[in-house]
Amino acid sequence: MxxxxxxxxxxxxxxxxxxxxxxxxxxxxxxxxxxxxxxxxxxxxxxxxxxxxxxxxxxxxxxxxxxxxxxxxxxxxxxxxxxxxxxxxxxxxxxxxxxxxxxxxxxxxxxxxxxxxxxxxxxxxxxxxxxxxxxxxxxxxxxxxxxxxxxxxxxxxxxxxxxxxxxxxxxxxxxxxxxxxxxxxxxxxxxxxxxxPADISKGRTDRKGFDLAGTLLLALTLSAYALAMTIGHGRFGLLNVALLLTAVFGTGLFVFAEARVASPLIQLTVFRNRVLTASLAMNMLVSTVMMATLVVAPFYLSRALGLNQALVGIVMSIGPVISILSGIPAGRLVDRLDAPFVVVAGLVVMAAASVAMAVLPGISGYIAAIAMLTPGYQLFQAANNTAVMADVHPDQRGVISGMLNLSRNLGLITGASVMGAVFAFSSGTPDITAAHPEAVASGMRMTFAVAAALLVVALVIAAGTYRRRALGESRVRH
Incomplete structure (x- = not known):
């Protein structure tokens, strides 16, 4: 045999x-x-x-x-x-x-x-x-x-x-x-x-129950948060506040319930893994910044720079095209270098690009900044996902992958609301379509100054997390 x-x-x-x-x-x-x-x-x-x-x-x-x-x-x-x-x-x-x-x-x-x-x-x-x-x-x-x-x-x-x-x-x-x-x-x-590959068959004793109560609680909590961020299009009224408070209460109730279930939807112990917790936080921050380009850029290009709709469409397509071209090379770079190093490098490039977006004038400045921002994002995504998924236990791959995607989606939803609100406030008018070109340009600068600050926060999280990890590995070796 x-x-x-x-x-x-x-x-x-x-x-x-x-x-x-x-x-x-x-x-x-x-x-x-x-x-x-x-x-x-x-x-x-x-x-x-x-x-x-x-x-x-x-x-x-x-x-x-x-x-x-x-x-x-x-x-x-x-x-x-x-x-x-x-x-x-x-x-x-x-x-x-x-x-x-x-x-x-x-x-x-x-x-x-x-x-x-x-x-x-x-x-x-x-x-x-x-x-x-x-x-x-x-x-x-x-x-x-x-x-x-x-x-x-x-x-x-x-x-x-x-x-x-x-x-x-x-x-x-x-x-x-x-x-x-x-x-x-x-x-x-x-x-x-x-x-x-076919699923590995499990005996009845190996199968764990599905946490239906946790699933419903999480779904209701996330629905409340998503609706709080989308209803009103950036204007926070009483309904938005009520939904946000519901989401906060739901989060606490979900954590309380998960701590008492035999087979929880999310094992709370996974958050003791500093790399995972940091990766989820950074993913949300980065996605918030990336959403700003989709929310702010059309108004900036048309209102501040005076481009017609055809040219706005062409310029807006530059980012996705660069993203398509840079995705696979970014992944190969992660394989050749250490994933944490590439995470930090991607965040540095994105932060520099956000500063460039805030200070470089005109269409050439926008294109130069977006040509930096998009490859930096692909570097971050490939390295961050690899750093998390490479060492995940097989029985947890599905839920951890879901959490990574969830943090990205929450960042996009938050970015559409929060960065849109920053843009409108900095432009000095609730109706962007009626704002003067100078006001729109000022809103653009402030929005990406905030984006740069968010990326600096992500960099601090990455540096602290991976430094502690490296020190821990060094102690183990010695």
Whole structure:
């Protein structure tokens, strides 16, 4: 009888030819959720006309999708750890694809919104489990490259959405922006079914229960926070305050409940891991800064610099294009260098770019700053994800991946509200569309001065965390 190690070696040898196909399925699983986010935005005017609805109502087509991802991504990651990631990922791809069909044929707005929520659930499953699968399909020394590839695919989906959506609406009508996901979803399902490693079967005694109470508490808490940050479009009223207080209370209740559950959704002991806690905090800060470019740049380019809509679109596409080109090289750099070093390097580049955004004048200054900011972001993302996921216990990969994605989403939601409010306040008017060019330019400078300060905070967190880690490793060696 062959030893167990030999059998495992043979299994790995058999899987090696399909690693590329497995990565292809994971890449598509990362592309589809980001495409689903960006492609719907461009269709909102057409959807408002088609359903004869107010723009505020149509915005729920985007909000329902984002809320579903934000509130469920940690829970589905944990569910994958318990029930099997391959099985759940296939269900997620199927849900996303079927919901895309329902969106394309929806006869009413509210059915469309419900279908988008289901599509968001499928997207949450794909996003949470894609990074978790990297540890099972890619050798550890190539983790950075795989994370860089996934970052590139996410950037492609975000960049491709507006242009592809506009082309499809002009040629085929609004249903096409949802139905285009169907052939991609089928291809992703086939590749994942054929090439992802099978789930390891567990006996009944090895299976842990799913924390339903914790899941509901976390979903309600995150929903309250997300709505507090989005309702009112940066203007904080009594409803926003009430929702924010609800989120704070919900967080405390969630922690209290998790400490008393036999099989918690999130094991609170994971937060004793300083690298993980620091990575989540830095991820949120960095995502807050990146959202500022999407919120502020269109007004700055059009109102302060006087560019027409076509030129604004071209300049705004520079960042995503650079992001696409820099993702894979950033991942390879992480594999060659120490991930913590690349995290710090990425933050330094981003901080310098934010300062440049605040002080460099004109269109050339904006392009120079964005050409620094985007590669810095890709360096940070690839290194930060690698630093966290490389040493995660297999039974925790799904939930930790979900937490990383959640921290990013919370940063984007916070950035849209907080950085938008900073921009409006610094411009001296609540109505940016009526502000003078000088006021808009002043708002831009102040917003990215705040962004630079947030990145300095992230740098302090990184330096302190990795310094303590290095000192701990040094003591162990001696």
């Amino acid at each position: 062959k030893p167990i190690i030999a059998e495992r070696g043979e299994a790995i040898a058999e899987r090696t030819p399909s690693v590329r196909w497995a990565l292809a399925s994971l890449s598509l699983s990362m592309l589809l959720p980001s495409l689903g986010t960006s492609i719907a935005n461009v269709g909102l005017p057409s959807l408002a006309q088609a359903f004869n609805a107010a723009f505020q109502d149509v915005q729920w087509i985007v909000l329902a999708y984002l809320l579903a991802i934000t509130t469920l991504i940690v829970s589905v990651g944990r569910l994958g750890d318990i029930t099997g990631r391959r099985r759940l990922l296939l269900i997620g791809i199927l849900l996303f694809t079927l919901a895309s069909i329902l969106c394309g044929v929806a006869p009413t707005l509210w059915l469309m919104i419900a279908a988008r929520a289901v599509q968001g659930l499928g997207a949450a499953i794909m996003m949470a489990l894609t990074m978790a699968f990297v540890g099972e399909t890619v050798p550890k020394e190539r983790t950075g490259s795989a994370m860089g590839l996934l970052g590139t695919m996410s950037a492609i989906g975000t960049a491709l959405g507006p242009s592809l959506g506009g082309f499809l609406i002009a040629g085929l009508g609004w249903p096409a922006i949802f139905l285009v996901n169907v052939p991609l979803g089928v291809l992703t399902f086939v590749l994942a079914y054929r090439h992802l």
